Amino acid sequence: MTPPRATYRFQFHKDFTFADAEALVPYLDDLGISHVYASPVTTAAPGSTHGYDVVDPTTINPELGGEAAFRSLVAALRARDMGIIIDIVPNHMGVAGDSNAWWQDVLMHGPDSAHAAVFDIDWRERVVLPVLGAPLSETLANGDLTLERDGARWTIVAYGEHRFPVRDADQDTADALPLAELLARQHYRLAYWRVANDELNWRRFFSINELAGVRIEDPAVFEKTHALYFRLHDEGLIDGVRVDHVDGLTDPIGYCRALRARLGDNAWIVIEKILAAGEPQPLGWGVDGTSGYDFMEQVASLLHDPAGAEPLGSLWEEISGRSASFEPEEFQARQDLLSWQFSGQLDACVAAFHAVAPEGITAAMLRRAIERLLWVFPVYRTYGPDAPASDAAIRAEARARVAELIPPGETHVVDLVLAWLAGDGPAETAEAVRRFQQLSAPIAAKAVEDTGFYRYGRLLSRNDVGFDAERMGITPGDFHALMEARARDVPHAMLTTATHDHKRGEDTRARLAAISAHPAAWRAAALAWLERDDGGVDDADRYMLFQTLVGAWPESGATADFVERVTAWQQKALREAKLRSSWEAPDEVYEAAAAALVEALPGDAEALALIARTVAMLDATAQDNALAQVLLRYTVPGVPDLYQGTEFADLSLVDPDNRRPVNYDARRVALAGDAPAKLRLIADLLRLRRDDPALFADGDYAPAQVDGPDAARLLAFERRHDGRVLRVAVALGGRRAGGDTRIVFASGHRTDAATLFGSEAIWYERG
Template sequence: MIPRATYRLQLTRDFPFAAAEDIVPYLAALGVSHVYASPITMARSGSTHGYDVIDPTRINPELGGESGFRSLAAALRARGMGIIIDIVPNHMGVAGGENPYWNDVLRLGPDSPYAGWFDIDWQSGPLVLPLLGATLTQAIEDGDIRLSAGNDPHLLLYGDQRLPLKPGSLEQEPDELRRLLDMQHYRLVHWRAANDLLNWRRFFSINDLAGLRIEDTAIFHATHRLYFDLFREGLIDGVRVDHVDGLSDPAAYCRSLRAAFDAIRSGPDRAYIVVEKILAADEPLSPDWGVDGTSGYDFMSDMTALLHDPSGEAPLRALWQNLDPEHGDPARVVLEARRDMLSWQFEGQLAGCAAAFAAIAGSARTADAALEAVTPAMIRRAIERLLWVFPVYRTYGDGRAAPMSDATVRERAWNAVQPHLPPGEAEVARHILDWLGGTGPGDADCAAEAVRRFQQLSAPIAAKGVEDTAFYRYAPLLSANDVGSDPERFALSPEEFHRRVQARAEVFPHAMLATATHDHKRGEDVRARLAVLSAVPRLWEEAVGRWSRMADECGADVHPADRYQLFQTLFGAWPASADRALPEDFPGRISGWLEKSLREARLRSSWEQPEAGYEADARKLLHHLLAKPEFTRDMGAFVARLLPAARADSLVQTALKFTLPGMPDIYQGSELEDLSLVDPDNRRPVDYARRLRLLDEGDVAEGEKMALIQRLLRYRKDHPDLFALGSYRPLGPAGPRAEHIFAFERRHAGVRLCCAVMIRCGRILTEQGTLPPAQWWSDSRLEGKVDPMAAEMFASTPYFINLSE
């Protein structure tokens, strides 16, 4: 069943199924058709997100278990609503000794019936467990590892983590703990050694999450049986697939998922399936995967880029480059971030990938004499450099063949890698690309293994290099730095935005449209507010100058680039009312963001080795500014000055999300102003009592965004075919202000929706403090005689939406 609109809920033990059931009447009144839930399967105790699944065959008892979920589903069904759940096929949580499958592998090693579930290289020796905070010798001497007493012998690590023992290992009565440890199917090492020694695939660089071999049919069915049973019973209507690019073969997985769901129920009531996938700016999602589209990061990126005024790009970049010349070129910043992540965090995977390609090269030397001169070191260098510049998350070949769409990617990679290859080694990179395309020589099984390893490495390098590192090192405008964004793409023209909407509508008309997610770095209204700065870069530069002088008074030694990102974050998240004291939690929220920002950048601090002195200086600066009345008055006044433009951008973003082709998703709480920051800030509890009150009272003054959402959801309910099947046609604006109008129409069976919104009016809104006067629009019009003039369309709001039959 295709949802009309979804509402994303982050379920935790503090917000379980029962709490979700309590707000069903509110969600129904708002107008959504489906709850879109974070993972409901059993996760690590106390999980705040649910992605550290320890048992995919059971509904999490911390959330209310099966009975709680059934009660929630029944409450939704009673109101004609449904539920979509998030599923995690790529990995499982393995920390804390709670995962029964992982524990069985630790106990029995490769003989465990679950050994094949995880992507472990047993040929390299025992399974490496990077759990120690010191050397093994020191941990033993300190008593941090000991043998438990009683009838259930096991190892205790740091007093609370249980590690199972290999059967029979106690029968030899070892005279020392070290000898007992040497007998196990696992090897304890310092946590810092994980990047170099790990012999199993993890999720990105997280040692607590182990990759699953979901490509194995038996493992697929064992880990997905619960989802199919829930769909068979009508308890769920579909799924969102987490991190699909981490899988060995995403396309085959998605087709298997679709086939399994369709075997239960197909036709109009077939399962709704979307995948979490980051698409490059010009990368299409293959239409033959059998899914309904992505979970919306591509739309979120496009939407923000449409709001950005392209005239602000050059001055904002110049401002940033003056503050941090070393990180002034986005292409260079991304390249260096990718190199750092590959070198620092993925040595184990890189070594395995290089060894796999060396093996296929060895098998192919009789077929291609040129490979006789290729050494393992050359192969490693070629792989490294390709990973530095790979233009997308990954390709989708299997070592024997590849989809046609991969050819363009390989050619782009070939062109991009040239400047980085050592003299005389270009052909080695060409061989790697040929194997990725399924056209290289040698043993087909070796090729399949090598290609799998490359593809499961290129995706995390892209994610860690760009989103989790480069976006904290390069920040002319932070609204341009979010999941799915391209650091080299600042703004999107209306024509290009139309083209991307049409392309999505043609192939994936029901793709999810998101403007906020559990992974976003800034809430949708923080981004909308920051986007205004692209229209007033000189005004912003003046404010930064004032605040910098105030910061200098603090005496804290904080890099100008870090101060600049702090100013942007304070501006983006500052409470809208300038005449009230800051909320009590505001300093702590910003401090949490500040710590994460510094450590993710890995320039002046890091997660691996926090620089306590520098972080203390950064916090000192923050608290100095927040305690300085001159700063808080100035910041409040600056926010108030730009607020009309920011709220206009927010409403424009909302209007487009609920009227363009696709299925809109509301992230929890963002139906009102969403000034959240990166997780865990974006997962804070939502005040639903306030939202219900505003909805009941119809308080448009405080809840204009919510009122617009409710109105558009009513349209979607009353005219489902128009929004699900309706055509999409750009409406060309004309006149002197045409560049400030984005418009389109949708039609189906005699019903017509016309939508026009103001774009890039930040300067005039800031100067006027309200919407542009009628004369500003002059004789601007939309295409066609029946449409009103822009001045009439935008007389009271930054959007015009007309539905006629």
């Protein structure tokens, strides 16, 4: 298998189609890209802006141009010796509205539907549909539910827009029955939306009611939902896949091996998997590695100065009154989310364990054991009897963490659960284990990334998908060890520093990372910000707002567009934190007060001056950081990805801000003329990769020896293959190493640091 040389991520939707991408193929070729990396191309919910709400996995989305336009894009790529990788979504399907024919058939025919096996539904009761704005009795009394004729069939309509099928047996009598009686006869139960967390009887994606879990472990479902992908690959139209949310599946390892068997050795397969601190790469899975969140964390950690941890932690504690450490925030968030959003799933998990537990172990005991393990579980999930050896260490760590939380006399219950997770139980325990594993993953994701990261503000550049917020930074030696392991274990995994899921753009993070190298100056600026009128907004929220303003501050300043973007971020941040507002019960008064702080910026000369001074103070280090992460992304072992538009400065915020339209005309003009430093560096490194693909695909990674007073913040290494070599050096944290700091590369090449670095803190050369 020849891996892609370099990918370029496109986010497809109705306003950016295959035809739009095809027009950009010459630009991508000129830049040096080898493969387009496409967001999901299958038919998604109408108007979807991301494609992960797939409603028909067997067809290519007509809103993107359909299969004909897809084939045309592929032909344009092939004509330039380029290819395409597609994102696939095996874990779930979109079920909102009536656009998913399979889901509608399940609602009409129940467990007898030809598609019933596709979805992960507990058929002991009717399918719960939490779509009503009030309890059913109230909704009926208000006349918000009606019976309408839709062609030849009767349909139940909610609020004039949501349509639900009437089962075949009731078609002749539908209009003769009271509506409440008709509803009681259906294969589904319309319910108040607030009952979803407690009463839902089908697996959803995280806490999203519009996305239903798919039983991909069923071989027939696997073939049915993947037929299009297999055909596209067999016809030579795609070169590989990126698998979305693999840890949501019942058996991720078995799925990946089955996917490899069907696609063959010539396909490039990477998986979206969040690796916790110390969690190893997915070896033996039949894949080429992950989609790169782990690298994003590794390079971001390197750019942060570990010495900033203590002063920035103390500042956060002083401002917020909360812990300087992330651990208490994560613990509380796990408890909150398990109780608030996943209680129904927890009930089902406990019931599954209780059904096969030995006599004397009650459901209440099992609940206490399971919930406490979920409060402290160190990774997204374990993998059972066919798991990597690292699973044993993960279970041991979970056991150690939970020890002080176990009620007296119930240690044996925790040990029983862990033993079953290890595969030591009888075959009947498989369903219980599945439910635990498919609960631990969303708890980790929602509690950490979508709750804790919005509550904890020591330094926001350490709060991103897959990041270890407890750790401020790593040393060059730590980074070398990680890259040597990458070269050994997953040399063709993806390398990314920006994605459709990131919380902050790569250059926003690079600027915020500079704070760790200048904590004293930052403290003065932050306290000056907090001395201003708070407008009734909590200091912790104002501090996180200040970080966001500084991190994302554009050259154009506080334009109306920027104010709108930050206001949208702030509302999302407040609701995700679930402390002073939430999606379920927004505190509009508090949100308005917070928004007013942003909306007042354009007319506040003092605030503008403070932000500008702070950005200027960080600028040199921020620019060094931005170029360093580009250099490392394109030179360490792996396949580098360029997220759409980030060849220019990426000062984006969380989605949907990171999915805004891209001005490609400006990028084409810049590439052909006077390109900014970031684009110029990307183009040059892509040229090197094109000139010598084997060096980058198969070369080793050899750390250099650095000695001298600046050694702690200087990284240098070589990539070597078949007598050819690339040397790389990076001065970290805005520092310029002096002549008394010596570098000895593995090939024997010697130099002093001052010789390498001029106006920029990065250096590289082909040897």
